[in-house]
Amino acid sequence: MSSKRLTFPTTEEQIRELHAGDEVVVDGHIIGIRDRTQIRIFDQGIEPPMDLAGAFLLHTAPGVRKLGPGRYEKVSIGTTTSARMVRFTEGLGKRYGVRAICGKGGLPDEAIEPMQRLGMVYFAIVGGAAALETTQIEEIEEVAWEELMPECLWKFRVKDFGPLTVGIDSHGNSLFRDVQERATKKLEELNARL
Amino acid sequence: MITTDLEGMVEDAAAHLYVWALKDIPQDLRDALADAAERETSVTGQRVLSTILKNVQIADSDENLVCQDTGIAVYTCRVGEQFPLHPARIYVALKAGTERATIEHPLRSNAVHTITRENTGPNTGYRLPIVHWEFIPEWDGLDVKCVPKGSGSENMSFLKMCIPADGVKGIKQFVLESIVGAGGKPCPPGIVGIGIGGSADYAMYLAKEAIARPIGTRNPDPHVAKLEEELYELLNETGIGPMGLGGDVTVLQCHVEHADTHMTLNPVAVNYQCWAARRASAHIGPEGEVEYDREF
Numbered sequence: 001m002s003s004k005r006l007t008f009p010t011t012e013e014q015i016r017e018l019h020a021g022d023e024v025v026v027d028g029h030i031i032g033i034r035d036r037t038q039i040r041i042f043d044q045g046i047e048p049p050m051d052l053a054g055a056f057l058l059h060t061a062p063g064v065r066k067l068g069p070g071r072y073e074k075v076s077i078g079t080t081t082s083a084r085m086v087r088f089t090e091g092l093g094k095r096y097g098v099r100a101i102c103g104k105g106g107l108p109d110e111a112i113e114p115m116q117r118l119g120m121v122y123f124a125i126v127g128g129a130a131a132l133e134t135t136q137i138e139e140i141e142e143v144a145w146e147e148l149m150p151e152c153l154w155k156f157r158v159k160d161f162g163p164l165t166v167g168i169d170s171h172g173n174s175l176f177r178d179v180q181e182r183a184t185k186k187l188e189e190l191n192a193r194l
Numbered sequence: 195m196i197t198t199d200l201e202g203m204v205e206d207a208a209a210h211l212y213v214w215a216l217k218d219i220p221q222d223l224r225d226a227l228a229d230a231a232e233r234e235t236s237v238t239g240q241r242v243l244s245t246i247l248k249n250v251q252i253a254d255s256d257e258n259l260v261c262q263d264t265g266i267a268v269y270t271c272r273v274g275e276q277f278p279l280h281p282a283r284i285y286v287a288l289k290a291g292t293e294r295a296t297i298e299h300p301l302r303s304n305a306v307h308t309i310t311r312e313n314t315g316p317n318t319g320y321r322l323p324i325v326h327w328e329f330i331p332e333w334d335g336l337d338v339k340c341v342p343k344g345s346g347s348e349n350m351s352f353l354k355m356c357i358p359a360d361g362v363k364g365i366k367q368f369v370l371e372s373i374v375g376a377g378g379k380p381c382p383p384g385i386v387g388i389g390i391g392g393s394a395d396y397a398m399y400l401a402k403e404a405i406a407r408p409i410g411t412r413n414p415d416p417h418v419a420k421l422e423e424e425l426y427e428l429l430n431e432t433g434i435g436p437m438g439l440g441g442d443v444t445v446l447q448c449h450v451e452h453a454d455t456h457m458t459l460n461p462v463a464v465n466y467q468c469w470a471a472r473r474a475s476a477h478i479g480p481e482g483e484v485e486y487d488r489e490f
Binding site: 036060061062063075076078079080105127130132133134135149150163176179180182183184186194 | 261
């Protein structure tokens with residue numbers, strides 16, 4: 001399967017062209033974000049000091065080396081489990097215009113409806129593949145909220161970032177829901193055999 | 195405080211083991227991942243497994259970490275009764291080695307106070323790192339195994355106090371439900387560790403022991419080895435697949451450790467180890483001579 005290529009930030013139109021299962025490779029700028037970053041934005045009501053319109057958010061807490069005030073170089077940048085952060089999905093799309101959330105392990109079904117309504121996708125990355133991911137991040141361009149280290153707000157410039165799989169698309173489809181439905185049926189069959 | 199040469203050597207070994215485990219995954223795991231890539235038939239599963247293999251190669255060539263999650267450092271020590279350094283000093287050395295590796299590399303520091311969530315230090319803190327002890331009579335050596343345990347897989351840990359009437363069937367059902375429920379979160383395909391028997395806490399400890407065993411080993415008790423085989427087959431029928439995106443390979447292996455238990459207990463603990471099942475070992479002799487990659 002050939003992969004689709006997208007440059008971020010992007011538009012709703014581009015996102016609507018993606019379908020669950022598609023392979024995607026990303027260029028441009030992506031924003032690193034994690035639990036504490038989003039707790040600060042949504043639970044503490046502090047506005048993020050970066051523009052998130054059309055953005056690609058990566059669930060990450062990178063390993064970095066400090067070079068100077070506000071300047072960091074990459075050491076090991078990988079991706080964390082997304083499910084913990086599902087409750088922020090609607091707010092990210094509605095309030096800030098985020099277009100893509102990327103992480104590992106999938107988002108629970110409650111993300112499907114807001115992603116469809118707001119024109120967002122969830123990209124599944126290969127968890128644990130940080131050595132590869134680190135080579136695809138060209139530079140750490142900006143860091144905000146350094147006191148949350150490593151759960152700051154990060155701006156990375158990326159090239160050939162991926163391969164990513166569209167796990168949840170903007171048309172109401174979720175690979176994770178499909179897999180769980182099939183596995184739950186299979187469990188009944190396996191239990192009957194035990 | 196007097197730091198002996200031997201204490202310094204244990205500290206050096208701990209620092210080396212932690213970084214080495216994070217960069218260079220064991221051969222048995224590399225073989226199992228390559229085998230999984232050959233077996234997998236789904237498009238997404240193949241994509242995931244070929245990316246994993248590529249990642250392991252890049253970690254080798256760039257001498258970088260396989261995964262960014264440097265985990266919590268978990269050590270298992272087997273201490274001979276004639277090993278000339280007291281376990282209290284061994285613990286100090288392991289802690290110092292963990293800190294040194296974290297600062298010098300540098301490694302991401304994950305350790306936080308469990309209530310305030312404030313960082314407590316370079317991958318150390320109160321009761322961190324975690325060390326499990328075993329004491330061996332009539333021996334003068336020390337074996338140290340380091341298992342950096344990532345949170346994605348550790349969060350997928352489960353315990354059920356089955357009743358004796360649930361039997362082995364109850365154990366199997368609980369393991370199946372747990373792994374299906376975990377889906378892609380623990381970075382499958384990995385090693386499922388199961389602890390059965392003992393007590394609630396001991397079953398979970400045994401599950402952790404089970405994930406740290408090399409792939410290709412079987413429990414020496416034939417009843418338990420049979421359960422390992424059966425669970426391995428069953429889990430790979432669930433269709434969860436690589437990274438939970440669907441496919442044939444859900445687990446690389448299932449390991450079970452057991453302890454005899456009370457007649458009215460039937461505890462089952464599940465501890466997951468992600469595909470980046472990192473571990474590294476060293477044997478340290480009484481003069482401080484160190485031999486790495488000795489499995490135990």
